[in-house]
Amino acid sequence: xxxxxxxxxxxxxxxxxxxxxxxxxxxxxxxxxxxxxxxxxxxxxxxxxxxxxxxxxxxxxxxxxxxxxxxxxxxxxxxxxxxxxxxxxxxxxxxxxxxxxxxxxxxxxxxxxxxxxxxxxxxxxxxxxxxxxxxxxxxxxxxxxxxxxxxxxxxxxxxxxxxxxxxxxxxxxxxxxxxxxxxxxxxxxxxxxxxxxxxxxxxxxxxxxxxxxxxxxxxxxxxxxxxxxxxxxxxxxxxxxxxxxxxxxxxxxxxxxxxxxxxxxxxxxxxxxxxxxxxxxxxxxxxxxxxxxxxxxxxxxxxxxxxxxxxxxxxxxxxxxxxxxxxxxxxxxxxxxxxxxxxxxxxxxxxxxxxxxxxxxxxxxxxxxxxxxxxxxxxxxxxxxxxxxxxxxxxxxxxxxxxxxxxxxxxxxxxxxxxxxxxxxxxxxxxxxxxxxxxxxxxxxxxxxxxxxxxxxxxxxxxxxxx
Amino acid sequence: xxxxxxxxxxxxxxxxxxxxxxxxxxxxxxxxxxxxxxxxxxxxxxxxxxxxxxxxxxxxxxxxxxxxxxxxxxxxxxxxxxxxxxxxxxxxxxxxxxxxxxxxxxxxxxxxxxxxxxxxxxxxxxxxxxxxxxxxxxxxxxxxxxxxxxxxxxxxxxxxxxxxxxxxxxxxxxxxxxxxxxxxxxxxxxxxxxxxxxxxxxxxxxxxxxxxxxxxxxxxxxxxxxxxxxxxxxxxxxxxxxxxxxxxxxxxxxxxxxxxxxxxxxxxxxxxxxxxxxxxxxxxxxxxxxxxxxxxxxxxxxxxxxxxxxxxxxxxxxxxxxxxxxxxxxxxxxxxxxxxxxxxxxxxxxxxxxxxxxxxxxxxxxxxxxxxxxxxxxxxxxxxxxxxxxxxxxxxxxxxxxxxxxxxxxxxxxxxxxxxxxxxxxxxxxxxxxxxxxxxxxxxxxxxxxxxxxxxxxxxxxxxxxx
Numbered sequence: 001x002x003x004x005x006x007x008x009x010x011x012x013x014x015x016x017x018x019x020x021x022x023x024x025x026x027x028x029x030x031x032x033x034x035x036x037x038x039x040x041x042x043x044x045x046x047x048x049x050x051x052x053x054x055x056x057x058x059x060x061x062x063x064x065x066x067x068x069x070x071x072x073x074x075x076x077x078x079x080x081x082x083x084x085x086x087x088x089x090x091x092x093x094x095x096x097x098x099x100x101x102x103x104x105x106x107x108x109x110x111x112x113x114x115x116x117x118x119x120x121x122x123x124x125x126x127x128x129x130x131x132x133x134x135x136x137x138x139x140x141x142x143x144x145x146x147x148x149x150x151x152x153x154x155x156x157x158x159x160x161x162x163x164x165x166x167x168x169x170x171x172x173x174x175x176x177x178x179x180x181x182x183x184x185x186x187x188x189x190x191x192x193x194x195x196x197x198x199x200x201x202x203x204x205x206x207x208x209x210x211x212x213x214x215x216x217x218x219x220x221x222x223x224x225x226x227x228x229x230x231x232x233x234x235x236x237x238x239x240x241x242x243x244x245x246x247x248x249x250x251x252x253x254x255x256x257x258x259x260x261x262x263x264x265x266x267x268x269x270x271x272x273x274x275x276x277x278x279x280x281x282x283x284x285x286x287x288x289x290x291x292x293x294x295x296x297x298x299x300x301x302x303x304x305x306x307x308x309x310x311x312x313x314x315x316x317x318x319x320x321x322x323x324x325x326x327x328x329x330x331x332x333x334x335x336x337x338x339x340x341x342x343x344x345x346x347x348x349x350x351x352x353x354x355x356x357x358x359x360x361x362x363x364x365x366x367x368x369x370x371x372x373x374x375x376x377x378x379x380x381x382x383x384x385x386x387x388x389x390x391x392x393x394x395x396x397x398x399x400x401x402x403x404x405x406x407x408x409x410x411x412x413x414x415x416x417x418x419x420x421x422x423x424x425x426x427x428x429x430x431x432x433x434x435x436x437x438x439x440x441x442x443x444x445x446x447x448x449x450x451x452x453x454x455x456x457x458x459x460x461x462x463x464x465x466x467x
Numbered sequence: 468x469x470x471x472x473x474x475x476x477x478x479x480x481x482x483x484x485x486x487x488x489x490x491x492x493x494x495x496x497x498x499x500x501x502x503x504x505x506x507x508x509x510x511x512x513x514x515x516x517x518x519x520x521x522x523x524x525x526x527x528x529x530x531x532x533x534x535x536x537x538x539x540x541x542x543x544x545x546x547x548x549x550x551x552x553x554x555x556x557x558x559x560x561x562x563x564x565x566x567x568x569x570x571x572x573x574x575x576x577x578x579x580x581x582x583x584x585x586x587x588x589x590x591x592x593x594x595x596x597x598x599x600x601x602x603x604x605x606x607x608x609x610x611x612x613x614x615x616x617x618x619x620x621x622x623x624x625x626x627x628x629x630x631x632x633x634x635x636x637x638x639x640x641x642x643x644x645x646x647x648x649x650x651x652x653x654x655x656x657x658x659x660x661x662x663x664x665x666x667x668x669x670x671x672x673x674x675x676x677x678x679x680x681x682x683x684x685x686x687x688x689x690x691x692x693x694x695x696x697x698x699x700x701x702x703x704x705x706x707x708x709x710x711x712x713x714x715x716x717x718x719x720x721x722x723x724x725x726x727x728x729x730x731x732x733x734x735x736x737x738x739x740x741x742x743x744x745x746x747x748x749x750x751x752x753x754x755x756x757x758x759x760x761x762x763x764x765x766x767x768x769x770x771x772x773x774x775x776x777x778x779x780x781x782x783x784x785x786x787x788x789x790x791x792x793x794x795x796x797x798x799x800x801x802x803x804x805x806x807x808x809x810x811x812x813x814x815x816x817x818x819x820x821x822x823x824x825x826x827x828x829x830x831x832x833x834x835x836x837x838x839x840x841x842x843x844x845x846x847x848x849x850x851x852x853x854x855x856x857x858x859x860x861x862x863x864x865x866x867x868x869x870x871x872x873x874x875x876x877x878x879x880x881x882x883x884x885x886x887x888x889x890x891x892x893x894x895x896x897x898x899x900x901x902x903x904x905x906x907x908x909x910x911x912x913x914x915x916x917x918x919x920x921x922x923x924x925x926x927x928x929x930x931x932x933x934x
Contacts, residue, residue: 028680030700213495231724252701260724268731268738269815272808273807293837296804297804297808297885304797311796333912337740341739345741345756348748354747354749363749366749389772418764444911
C-alpha cells in the first residue's frame with residue numbers, strides 16, 4: 001500500500017522544517033504507516049530529521065518497521081542516535097540489526113549502549129541462524145509465584161512499558177548459581193495469562209493460577225519447530241528454555257507469521273529448482289542469485305546428459321522409425337508433468353506433517369492407483385490425438401499398414417511414461433525423507449530430468465515391441 | 468507428535484469406566500494434547516464418553532482441536548450433546564462445523580440451540596468461502612467509550628469467559644436502527660488494548676485511551692487480505708466492518724497462521740501444475756484429486772502437441788543430421804529448468820508484494836541479464852561436455868571435419884534455449900499479473916511446455932545455420 005497523500009505532504013513539511021508537524025505525523029499514525037511513508041523517497045538524513053521529533057519509544061517502533069536495508073543505512077549515518085534508539089527497541093530486532101551491520105559500525109554503536117543492554121545483545125547474537133534462539137526476544141514479563149493476583153497486576157504495571165507482551169506472564173523459580181559462580185537462567189515453573197489474573201479473586205496466589213503443563217521450545221531447535229508449535233496450539237507466545245528448563249526468552253506470534261512465510265518461500269524455491277535465495281527479489285545480490293540458480297542448472301545439465309546415452313543406445317531404432325521421433329518431446333513431457341504433480345503433493349503433505357514415514361505404503365498405493373487413472377485418461381487422449389491430428393508429413397512416411405502401430409507406440413509410451421513419472425515423483429521424496437534428508441530437494445525439474453532418462457528407455461522399448 | 472503413554476492408559480481407563488480419571492485427563496492436560504490422544508484409535512462414542520466427564524467449556528475446547536472428520540462423526544452420533552457444546556464453542560469454529568455437516572443433521576442440532584446462538588450462526592454461515600467473513604468470529608469484547616478504565620476492567624471480568632480474546636477491546640457507538648426498523652451493526656469508534664487499560668489511571672475515560680486510526684478488514688475481502696494486514700502490523704486481532712463501518716466480527720492471529728499456510732499450499736500446488744486440492748493429503752477424495760491433476764495434464768498435453776508440428780516442420784533437417792537428434796532432450800530440458808526457476812522467483816515476489824506491476828521493466832532487465840549469465844555458463848559446460856563426452860556411436864556418424872559443427876550446434880542451442888526459457892519464465896507471470904489474473908497460473912510445467920515448443924524451433928534453426 002502506498003500513501004499518495006502523506007508523501008507530498010511530508011516533502012513540504014521537511015522543506016519548511018516544520019518540527020511540530022513532524023512530531024504529530026510520527027505520533028498520530030500507526031508506526032507501520034509512518035515507516036511506509038518515510039521509506040518512499042526520503043534519505044536516511046531526512047528520516048532521522050522526522051523521527052527525532054517524536055519521543056524515543058515512537059522512534060523505536062517506527063524504526064522497527066523500516067526495511068532492513070534502510071535500517072542499516074540509518075545506523076551507519078547516525079551512530080549516537082542509534083545507540084539511544086537501541087535501548088528502546090525490542091530485544092530480538094536490535095540483535096538482528098547489529099548482526100547485519102559492518103563490525104566496525106556495530107562496535108562503535110555498542111560503545112554507546114549501557115552494560116545491561118550490551119550483555120543482552122551479546123546473549124542473543126550467539127544463536128545460530130534459523131534457530132529458535134535467533135527468533136526469540138528476552139523482554140518477556142515475569143513474576144515470582146508467591147504474589148497474589150492483585151500484586152501481580154500492580155507489578156505488571158511497572159514492567160509493561162518495556163515488555164514485548166504482558167498477556168502471558170512467566171512464573172520463574174528463585175535464582176540459582178552455576179558451579180562457576182555465575183547466575184543460571186531462572187527455571188520456568190509455569191505461565192499465567194493476564195486474562196487469568198483479571199478474572200481471579202484479588203488474593204489468589206499466582207502459583208495456584210498458573211498453568212504448569214507447558215509446551216516449550218528449545219533454543220537450539222530449528223525455526224520450523226516454532227511454526228509447528230503455533231499451528232498446534234493457538235498461543236500468543238511460547239517460552240524458550242535450555243536443557244535445565246531455565247527460561248531464555250520467548251517467541252511471539254508475529255515472529256511465527258514471518259517464519260511461516262519464509263519457510264513457504266524456501267519450499268517454493270526448492271520446488272522450482274532454485275537454491276534458497278535470501279531477502280527480497282529486487283534487493284537480492286546478482287551474484288548470489290546466479291550462484292543459487294546455476295548450481296541447480298549444472299546438476300540438472302549433468303544428469304540430463306544421460307538422455308544422450310539413452311538415445312544413442314537405441315541407434316538402430318532411431319534410424320528405422322525416424323517418423324516416430326517427432327513424438328519424443330510430447331511423450332517425455334508427460335512424465336515430467338505427472339511427476340512434478342506427485343512430488344508437489346507429497347512434499348507439501350510431509351512438510352505439513354499430514355503424512356509420516358510410516359504412511360509410505362498407503363501413499364505409494366494411492367499414488368500408483370492415481371498414476372494408473374491418469375495414464376489411462378491420457379491414453380484415450382493420445383489415441384484420439386494420433387488418429388485425428390498427426391501431420392501429413394509424418395503420415396507420408398509411415399510404412400503401409402503401420403498407422404495403428406504408430407498410434408499404439410505413442411499411446412503406450414505416453415501411458416508408461418506418465419505412470420513412471422508419477423510413481424517416481426511420489427516415491428523419491430518419501431525415500432529422501434526416510435533417509436533423514438529434506439524431501440523438498442526432489443524439485444520438479446529434478447523429477448522431470450530423471451523421468452526424461454527413463455522415458456527414453458520406455459519409448460524405445462515400446463518401439464521395439466511394435467516394430 | 469504422538470503420546471505413547473497416554474493412549475494405552477486411556478484404553479485402560481475406558482475399559483474400567485473410570486470417570487474420575489477421564490475428568491482429570493481432560494481438565495489437566497492442554498486441550499490440544501487431549502484431542503491428539505483421543506484422535507488416535509478411539510471411536511466417536513468413546514471420545515464422547517471421555518469428554519462428557521469434563522465441564523462443558525473444556526469439552527468445547529478439546530472438541531475444537533479435533534480434526535474436522537472426527538468432529539463431523541461425533542456430531543452425527545450425538546446431536547443432543549452437540550447442541551449443548553455449540554453454545555460454548557468459539558463462534559467461527561461452530562459455524563464452520565455446521566456448514567460441513569449434512570443439512571438434516573445441522574437442522575436437528577440447530578433445533579436444540581437457543582435463539583441468540585441460532586441467529587449468530589446464521590449470520591456467520593452466509594459469508595462466501597475464502598472471504599474474511601468466513602474467517603471471522605463474533606465473540607469479541609466490546610465496550611461503550613464512556614466508561615472509565617476501572618469500570619472497563621470490571622465489565623471485562625463479566626465478558627471474559629465468553630470472548631475469544633479480551634486483549635483487544637472494541638469501542639462501539641450507540642445502536643442505530645435501519646430504515647426497516649432492524650438494528651444495524653454498531654459503528655466501530657476505536658480499539659483499546661487491555662495493556663492500555665491496565666496502565667491507565669483508574670478514572671481515565673476509555674474514549675480518551677482508544678486508538679482511532681484503525682486498520683480494518685471488509686467482510687467481503689479475500690482471505691489473502693488478512694495475511695497481508697497481519698504481515699504489516701503485528702496485531703493480535705483485526706476488526707471486520709461493513710460499508711458503514713459497523714463492526715461485524717474480528718479475525719484473530721491464530722486464524723491468520725492457518726490462512727498463510729493454506730495460501731502457501733495453494734501456491735505450491737499451482738506451481739507444481741495441480742489444481743488446488745482442499746484438505747489433508749490422505750483425506751482428499753480420489754476423484755477430486757484425479758480431476759485437479761488431470762485437467763492440468765490435459766491442458767499441457769494439448770499444448771505440448773505443438774512440439775510434434777514443430778519437429779515435423781523441420782523434416783529435411785531431421786533426416787540430414789540424424790546424429791544430432793540424441794541431443795534434443797538435453798537442449799529442451801535446459802529451457803524448462805531455467806524457465807521454472809525464473810517463474811518461481813517472480814511469482815513468489817509478486818505474491819509477497821516485493822515487486823509491483825510498475826517494476827516490470829526492472830524485473831525484465833534483471834532477468835535478461837541473469838539469463839545471459841546463466842546461458843554463458845551453461846555454454847561453457849556444453850562445449851566441454853560435447854568435446855569430452857559424446858558417445859562413440861554418435862561420433863562415428865558425424866561427417867569428416869564436422870565435429871566442431873556438432874559442438875557449436877549443441878552449445879548455441881543450449882544457450883539460446885536457456886535464454887528463451889528464462890525470459891519467458893519471468894515475463895509471462897508479469898504479463899498475467901498486468902492482465903489482472905493470478906501470476907501463479909504460469910506453473911513450472913506450463914513454462915516448460917511453452918519453452919519446449921520454442922526450443923525445437925531454436926534447435927533446428929541453429930542446425931540450419933551450421934549445416
